[in-house]
Amino acid sequence: MPFKNFFGQTPKPQPPEMTGLIKISGCDNPKRCGDVIFVHGLGGHARGTWHPQELRNDDNFWLTWLAQERPDLGIWSFGYKAEPFEWRGSTMPLFDRASNLLEYLQVNDIGKYPIIFITHSMGGLLIKEMLRNAQTFKKTAVIEQTKGIVFLSTPHTGSHLANLVDKIRILARSSISVDELKAHIPQLRQLNEWYRQNVDSLKINTKVYFETKPTQGFLVVDPDSANPAIKDVQPIATDDDHLSITKPTSTNNLVYKGVSQFIKQQLLINLAIVKQSTPKAKENNSSSSMIFENTDGQVPLNSLFYIERPEVEIKCYESILQPGALIRIKAPQKMGKTSLMSRILEYGKQKGYRTVSLNLWSQENLTALKNFLQAFCATLSYELGLEDKIDQFWKRRLSSQVNCTNYLKDYLLKNIDVPLVLGLDDIDKIFPYPEIAQEFFALLRAWHENGKNEEIWQKLRLVIAHSQEVYVSLNVNQSPFNVGLPIEIGEFNVTQIKELVQRHKLNWSDTEIGQLKEMIDGHPYLLRTALYQIATGNLTLEQFLKVAPTDEGLFRGFLHPYLSLLEEDKLLKAAMKKVIESDIPVQLDYTQSFKLRSLGLIKFKENKVQCLCNLYRLYFRERLSE
Numbered sequence: 001m002p003f004k005n006f007f008g009q010t011p012k013p014q015p016p017e018m019t020g021l022i023k024i025s026g027c028d029n030p031k032r033c034g035d036v037i038f039v040h041g042l043g044g045h046a047r048g049t050w051h052p053q054e055l056r057n058d059d060n061f062w063l064t065w066l067a068q069e070r071p072d073l074g075i076w077s078f079g080y081k082a083e084p085f086e087w088r089g090s091t092m093p094l095f096d097r098a099s100n101l102l103e104y105l106q107v108n109d110i111g112k113y114p115i116i117f118i119t120h121s122m123g124g125l126l127i128k129e130m131l132r133n134a135q136t137f138k139k140t141a142v143i144e145q146t147k148g149i150v151f152l153s154t155p156h157t158g159s160h161l162a163n164l165v166d167k168i169r170i171l172a173r174s175s176i177s178v179d180e181l182k183a184h185i186p187q188l189r190q191l192n193e194w195y196r197q198n199v200d201s202l203k204i205n206t207k208v209y210f211e212t213k214p215t216q217g218f219l220v221v222d223p224d225s226a227n228p229a230i231k232d233v234q235p236i237a238t239d240d241d242h243l244s245i246t247k248p249t250s251t252n253n254l255v256y257k258g259v260s261q262f263i264k265q266q267l268l269i270n271l272a273i274v275k276q277s278t279p280k281a282k283e284n285n286s287s288s289s290m291i292f293e294n295t296d297g298q299v300p301l302n303s304l305f306y307i308e309r310p311e312v313e314i315k316c317y318e319s320i321l322q323p324g325a326l327i328r329i330k331a332p333q334k335m336g337k338t339s340l341m342s343r344i345l346e347y348g349k350q351k352g353y354r355t356v357s358l359n360l361w362s363q364e365n366l367t368a369l370k371n372f373l374q375a376f377c378a379t380l381s382y383e384l385g386l387e388d389k390i391d392q393f394w395k396r397r398l399s400s401q402v403n404c405t406n407y408l409k410d411y412l413l414k415n416i417d418v419p420l421v422l423g424l425d426d427i428d429k430i431f432p433y434p435e436i437a438q439e440f441f442a443l444l445r446a447w448h449e450n451g452k453n454e455e456i457w458q459k460l461r462l463v464i465a466h467s468q469e470v471y472v473s474l475n476v477n478q479s480p481f482n483v484g485l486p487i488e489i490g491e492f493n494v495t496q497i498k499e500l501v502q503r504h505k506l507n508w509s510d511t512e513i514g515q516l517k518e519m520i521d522g523h524p525y526l527l528r529t530a531l532y533q534i535a536t537g538n539l540t541l542e543q544f545l546k547v548a549p550t551d552e553g554l555f556r557g558f559l560h561p562y563l564s565l566l567e568e569d570k571l572l573k574a575a576m577k578k579v580i581e582s583d584i585p586v587q588l589d590y591t592q593s594f595k596l597r598s599l600g601l602i603k604f605k606e607n608k609v610q611c612l613c614n615l616y617r618l619y620f621r622e623r624l625s626e
Contacts, residue, residue: 018046024075034114034267037076041121046079052247062248070188111141117149124154148266153221156228158251166380183449208235215241295528298338323458324451326484329380329465332600334525337465348421355421356383373404419462428466442478453600468598491522504535521613549618580617585610
């Protein structure tokens, strides 16, 4: 909405090729994970509006910066005629332009992937009107795929400058686009009310920025008009005027960084690859028709009951795209390591990568280093669909470590033309075999380091997961546990617990949710097991709370191995008894603290620890013998 042209020279007419949906980057990629569409405002331009110098043929602007940062997205800009004065050219009423935009989206197959709209001024009104139009005429694809909208200085209740311009009759007669922006006209109030009432049910996230500096002496869109009044959405002030807010000069700009982060949050956690049920499908499920899953093992990729940890998943999805990546996931047992790893591998698969998940920790493979590494190579060959050529590559005079490295580099990696994402789950199961563990971990570290210099090793992306603290003696320069991206996942927070309760179609009060949390905290496995039994009618919450810490309860099989382990380790047992006998956090020996946390029995409170939940406190208090 660049009003500076009201008071300056007449610009050149907008080139016809800059109208409609303009492809910036990645728009023809069939494996993209989303579309980001920029929509300018009154008198704007599909490219010039977003460029720091308003250049229309220069690629050094934030749409291409986003494209470089996120090559997995389609970046578009919508150009349309919305002139402030009639002498500048004809313009459509907002309703007609909305249907026009919707048609552009449909003919360009927008709606196959999640969508984020970045809008300026009247462009924000256009997107709201387009969505209302889509709802009215049941154009469901665009509505269901719209995950977020960023409003940059959008006059949700109208702009007082439109009133001012309408009065400058000596300049020209204002167009219908200006008339539609007059402050507080009923149509704008009605449109904003529609958006406020529907934004939650449509599952659209909103981000708002507004100007604080005047343009040509006027604040074009004041803070009140820029605020769409959406629950839990706080408008963010910028040091910009109405024009500069769309023109970040670098990737350090507040608006650029905020929009980039918003895109990551909305698209990376809503990836089509996960193929989870759409929110509307979830809402239509009733507890009687809902299919509940076995709560053992990983949560299936298409599960309704997988609870996202966006701050974790976003980091992992970004990292696995990097050459030579190494992600190490650490968490107590049954916290979701395998479920997270499977989603990282699935994300890699959807990017066209080869993915393999290995579990070689059987005693048969752990008899000797040579046997283990040959089993590793043979299994990896099989999973990649390549012939086993171990006999050909295993040279008698070379060490098993060198042979394994050569086999991976000169045969496996050379015979695939895309990156390989290799997942190694429960890797701590080889800790009791120090000779094998030390050498294998040193290999993982060496392969990761090789990726910093050799292109072929950059194909290898590693994801390793473990529960226990690393107590194998490792040279600091040969350990894979102090490099790469460290990920620690723990219990669900209150918001995530509420979400899981709702997905089980249980209409519980905060008090009831608090009772559940007090008994089993936010432990993912314990929560899913309890909610499954309650949602299917096998137990009431009251019955569950009564029997949970007893052998009649759901967790007898889960708790008994812990009891046996504690009874076998006198120091660990003494430490656990100290914890459960205290109502406040206690200080423990460093080693015992981390062993108990690796088991998931305690949680840290600064430098002290306390029992994770009442289930453990009550169960072990009754059973740990003197």
